[in-house]
Amino acid sequence: MKAGVDFDLCSHIKSINNKIMEKPKILIVDDRPENLLALELLFEEIPCEIFRALSGNEALTQVAGNDFAMVLLDVQMPDMDGFETAELMRGNKKTSHVPIIFVTALSKEQRHVFQGYKSGAVDYLFKPVEPEVLLGKVSVFLELYRHRRGLEAAQEELLRQKKILEEVSIKDDLTGLYNxxxxxxxxxxxxxxxxxxxxxxxxxxxxxxxxxxxxxxxxxxxxxxxxxxxxxxxxxxxxxxxxxxxxxxxxxxxxxxxxxxxxxxxxxxxxxxxxxxxxxxxxxxxxxxxxxxxxxxxxxxxxxxxxxxxxxxxxxxxxxxxxxxxxxxxx
Ligand SMILES: [Mg+2]
Missing domain, CATH: 3.30.70.270 (Reverse transcriptase/Diguanylate cyclase domain)
Structure with a gap:
């Protein structure tokens, strides 16, 4: 029985490490494929997995099915613009924490200040996107993401240990029956x-x-x-x-x-x-x-x-x- 527990523990620690070490996923959203391509090239230096979406709707579908470290969201898109997309993300418990970087051609003076997205971090990038600015912002968000994943893994481990302790305290060691x-x-x-x-x-x-x-x-x-x-x-x-x-x-x-x-x-x-x-x-x-x-x-x-x-x-x-x-x- 002991060997089983040790083995479980090893594989569990491995899975926690994998979780923290696995490449963060980043979603880039723009209605123009050439903009997506240009953005993607800028991410070549960063160890991450890039996902693409050509519309707000497509972005919402992707966000619902993945755990993204951040979303780069074009503001001006037909049908559903970036702000609307962000509102809908905020309204969904599963996606409300995902940080968003709005990518906009609007000047700083003209920009719409996005309000209400309180539970997740928000930032802006202005077109044309300067590589240094992008990398600087992205690295801050990635750091936040790693921190969050580390906390989640630690919390999961605590819950697991608590469950084991509860189980052990009511069971007989030898037979596994209740004590x-x-x-x-x-x-x-x-x-x-x-x-x-x-x-x-x-x-x-x-x-x-x-x-x-x-x-x-x-x-x-x-x-x-x-x-x-x-x-x-x-x-x-x-x-x-x-x-x-x-x-x-x-x-x-x-x-x-x-x-x-x-x-x-x-x-x-x-x-x-x-x-x-x-x-x-x-x-x-x-x-x-x-x-x-x-x-x-x-x-x-x-x-x-x-x-x-x-x-x-x-x-x-x-x-x-x-x-x-x-x-x-x-x-
Ligand atoms: Mg656009």
């Missing part, structure tokens, strides 16, 4: 739900028979294999709405919401048969392992508290053990 701490949370919720709505809730307590003998005979390493394999068969025998916990050493607990005592007994029986049907093996050992199961349900026995529900299942489990093990008993 006892999480049982307290789930049991409280499910018990309250049954009390309030009168729905059934079944509890199964399962204990591997003679597990100490397995450990003594084959060693603890194989004992762990048995626990893992049993957990695996257990998980395969329940619905996705059921909960499986490692309760103690070789004790497991199942909570089956909206399941009556007959359904719970059947589940217990299925698990018992599934375990008894096939030896548990590793390269060196093979052992026949059986399980005893105690079953109880909320509507059958009306326990007063969640602890009582477990106590009833425990009592049934004791009876299953006393009657000769490898069986399911109802509390």
């Amino acid at each position: 006892r701490r999480h049982l307290n949370t789930v049991l409280r919720q499910e018990f309250e739900r049954s009390k309030r709505y009168g729905t059934d809730l079944s509890c199964l307590l399962l204990d591997l028979d003679h597990f100490k003998k397995v450990n003594d005979t084959y060693g603890h390493g194989f004992g762990d294999t048995v626990l893992r394999e049993f957990a695996h068969r257990l998980t395969n025998s329940i619905r996705s709405s059921d909960f499986a916990f490692r309760f103690g050493g070789e004790e497991f607990l199942l909570l089956l919401p909206q399941t009556d005592i007959a359904g719970a007994k059947q589940t217990g029986e299925n698990i018992r048969l599934c375990l008894a049907a096939e030896n548990i093996e590793d390269i060196n050992h093979s052992a026949a392992v059986t399980v005893s199961v105690g079953v109880c349900s909320y509507r059958q026995q009306h326990p007063e508290s969640q602890d009582d529900l477990i106590a009833l299942a425990d009592k049934a489990l004791y009876a299953a053990k006393m009657n000769g093990r490898n069986q399911v008993a109802i509390g």
Whole structure:
């Protein structure tokens, strides 16, 4: 399991690096192809990927499907001019942050000051575009973009770590089932739900028979294999709405919401048969392992508290053990 996590981490770091290192995409928009070509030539020195659009509409389509570091937007275009295009970009949450450099033939005095594009950076270039001015502005925007990507990657990594921590804190290391701490949370919720709505809730307590003998005979390493394999068969025998916990050493607990005592007994029986049907093996050992199961349900026995529900299942489990093990008993 550890190796898997390390491998995941490596590939994840790689993907973050790729994300930061990948060539930034720049969209250039002009209704005249010769202007696009001239602009594109100016970008030859900059490591970036150039995308082209010949109209405002085409630009909007491109912006919706790509993550652009910036857009160079011609102001004077037929149908939809650059300012209108920018307004529409601003109105879309997905594209509102993309910086825009307006490219205009209007003089500084005549220029329309674009207002309202508050969430993204805006700048102007005047035609004919001077290469030094273009490169200066573009490099500032690219720096902003790299900074943003770095922050996004760091934030993503934080969220991923948080998710792993949350997952680890409620799971049992060895079997991957939920741990006892999480049982307290789930049991409280499910018990309250049954009390309030009168729905059934079944509890199964399962204990591997003679597990100490397995450990003594084959060693603890194989004992762990048995626990893992049993957990695996257990998980395969329940619905996705059921909960499986490692309760103690070789004790497991199942909570089956909206399941009556007959359904719970059947589940217990299925698990018992599934375990008894096939030896548990590793390269060196093979052992026949059986399980005893105690079953109880909320509507059958009306326990007063969640602890009582477990106590009833425990009592049934004791009876299953006393009657000769490898069986399911109802509390
Ligand atoms: Mg034009």
